[in-house]
Amino acid sequence: MSDSTSMRRRAAHCSSCAMRHLCMPEGLCANDVSRLENIISVTRKIRRGEALFRAGDPFDSLYAVRSGSLKTLVTHGSSRDGGRERVTGLLLAGDALGLDGIGDGRHTCDAVALEDSTVCVVPYALFERMCRETDALQRRMHRMMSQAINRESDHVVRLGMLRADERVARLLLDMSARLARRGYAATEFTMRMTRDDIGSYLGMTLETVSRTLSRFDKLGLIEAHGKSIRIRDFERLRSI
Amino acid sequence: MSDSTSMRRRAAHCSSCAMRHLCMPEGLCANDVSRLENIISVTRKIRRGEALFRAGDPFDSLYAVRSGSLKTLVTHGSSRDGGRERVTGLLLAGDALGLDGIGDGRHTCDAVALEDSTVCVVPYALFERMCRETDALQRRMHRMMSQAINRESDHVVRLGMLRADERVARLLLDMSARLARRGYAATEFTMRMTRDDIGSYLGMTLETVSRTLSRFDKLGLIEAHGKSIRIRDFERLRSI
DNA sequence: CGAGAATTTGATGATGATCAAACATAGTGG
DNA sequence: CCACTATGTTTGATCATCATCAAATTCTCG
The missing domain is CATH 1.10.10.10 (Winged helix-like DNA-binding domain superfamily/Winged helix DNA-binding domain)
Known part of the structure; x- marks a missing residue:
């Protein structure tokens, strides 16, 4: 972790904002909620212009935007214009990000803060295990990913026509x-x-x-x- | 089910083709594999030009293309050109489809056969339960969805620049x-x-x-x- | 405050859309 | 099996949209 970012334990804050969006605790019993809060207990600050992760970075956590906003972008290792970059997403408070990394264990895009921002860190290994144990959480996870797919495909439609x-x-x-x-x-x-x-x-x-x-x-x-x-x-x- | 489509039990066939791609049985024990084969035991035929599902249809199954190919498309309920449609995906044998429906329990796009095709039907309720019980399968599911997200975002990049x-x-x-x-x-x-x-x-x-x-x-x-x-x-x- | 970055606005041109018409192919029924 | 009609494809001509190049202006932040 670079000096420009800091990690903090903040179970209370996380559970009160981003976690509600990320995990939709509906259907979770009190015990489950507290376990979840325990998993999502670290906050990370990213200053304007800094990256939360970059394409190629090993994937180990999902994130939920707690405050501020970020953009995701892919650096297009392309033909003639050697490496133009393309903004693929705009994330606001409450949005989840990092799902791209699950595929091959590495992130496929950069996530850069558009302003000073904070995110909740969700260690994926723990989260995945808890999904297996709590069906409401698993369902929520699947819905979240499906909605991400639909958002992208909306964007495709907009761009193309x-x-x-x-x-x-x-x-x-x-x-x-x-x-x-x-x-x-x-x-x-x-x-x-x-x-x-x-x-x-x-x-x-x-x-x-x-x-x-x-x-x-x-x-x-x-x-x-x-x-x-x-x-x-x-x-x-x-x-x- | 309309007369133009037929359903059949075909565990052997499914496990030998699409299921391998869809579920990547690596890491599953023999017992798990046989349970999975049991879940994915129905095949459906779609004739060229017919729809496997349409936007708005209730979602209850995922599908894996067994033979042939399909396109997915959204009908753009838009401003002036009242309802042009937009092709968003091209599915070949082995590809999974239907993930879009998990989000809100309804499909968000049409899936139409480009030629006479067959798909394996994966009842989602059963599949989801089995994901919870078998961690290798859950991991596979998450990776599959993540890869779908990345494919879409690649497509966005291509379209845009x-x-x-x-x-x-x-x-x-x-x-x-x-x-x-x-x-x-x-x-x-x-x-x-x-x-x-x-x-x-x-x-x-x-x-x-x-x-x-x-x-x-x-x-x-x-x-x-x-x-x-x-x-x-x-x-x-x-x-x- | 000053320098670098971001934004606005203008002039020009290329890419791709639109309109149109000829041609090919595939599916259908006699 | 062939003719016929639908649908799909090719190619041409013209035009609109948006990219590119350029320069002036404003904003931001160290």
Whole structure:
């Protein structure tokens, strides 16, 4: 563990926030919940721009975002542009991450903090064992992974058949909905990703992202000042 | 079950093909293997163009392709073009499918046969219970889902940052590699999807797919006669 | 405050979509 | 088995969208 990250025992905090999302203790008896809290008892801080893990790192834990936000990205070992990177995911508080590593025991993408963030660490070996013993937890795990698959496939659909302005509109609405679900304001939020990140995530250039946001602003759909976004007209944004 | 599909008990067949891929019996004792064979003992036939399941159908089984091939697609309940569909996956013999349904108990996409095909049916309730009892099987299940997530995210990357000809080249190489892994010829195969399906899968129009294949043919990279493809120059195809 | 990073905006051009029409192939019924 | 119709494929011509190049401006943070 580098000096730039710290580990702490925080069972109380974890169980009160991220764990509820990650593990959905519904159906777990008090005894199970306390065992689970024991497994998920370490918090890790990641400072803006730092990586929680990188592609190729050995996989040993899942994570749940406790505060802040992260992006996942793959570095495309490709043909001509030797190594452009591509943003594949945007994780907010409560989201689980690290599932990619289960496949071959190594992470397949980088996870980088978009702002100073904290995550709950879930040692996979322990978690897996507990899944086997507690059927509600196993069910929750399977559902979580299935939903991750569906999210990705939604994203594929969006990328493949929407125009640039439609993609941007969807992203804004998606952010809004996700934040609302977490109890934050749905109309006003901060896009932590740079225009470049957004472009990479949506499959377009940063200039097109910028132009699109400017246009939305002029049309009165949103108010965009740098990273801060305010949605003014959900209806028209949806109908784009 | 409609008359166009039939169900049969076929433990022997299933265990000898799809089950090996789906469940990777390594680490299972003889007793476990026989229990598993008992769970996966029904085969279902789907004729070309018919659906194994549709979005919205209640989820109760996973499937493993035993012969033939299928595509998965989502019908995009979208803004202006009221309901275009988008191909999200291409499944070959040995591939698992149906994982999308675990999330909310309903399938989120259609699975349609590209040719007359058969699948092994894996009742999920039984399978899930057995996962809980057999750790090797649970591990296999988790890895399978994780790999599904990674495959999708690869696809996202391809769609978002590759040009049309690069996407087509990747698809051909991907097909070739997957067939080779199954013991089929790597250089010569039949693309069961129509140009329209391919375009939908790769996020471009059928005309562009057709043009690209024609160009590859003229350049001596492949030989394309309708759906039959022969790869003539892997190196140059990779370097596109 | 100052330097590097990020953003905005403009001008231009290439890639791929769209429209259109000829052609091939496969499935169907006489 | 063949003709016929559906469906799928190829190819061409034109045009829109978005990428690229470039430069000015604003933001951020050390």
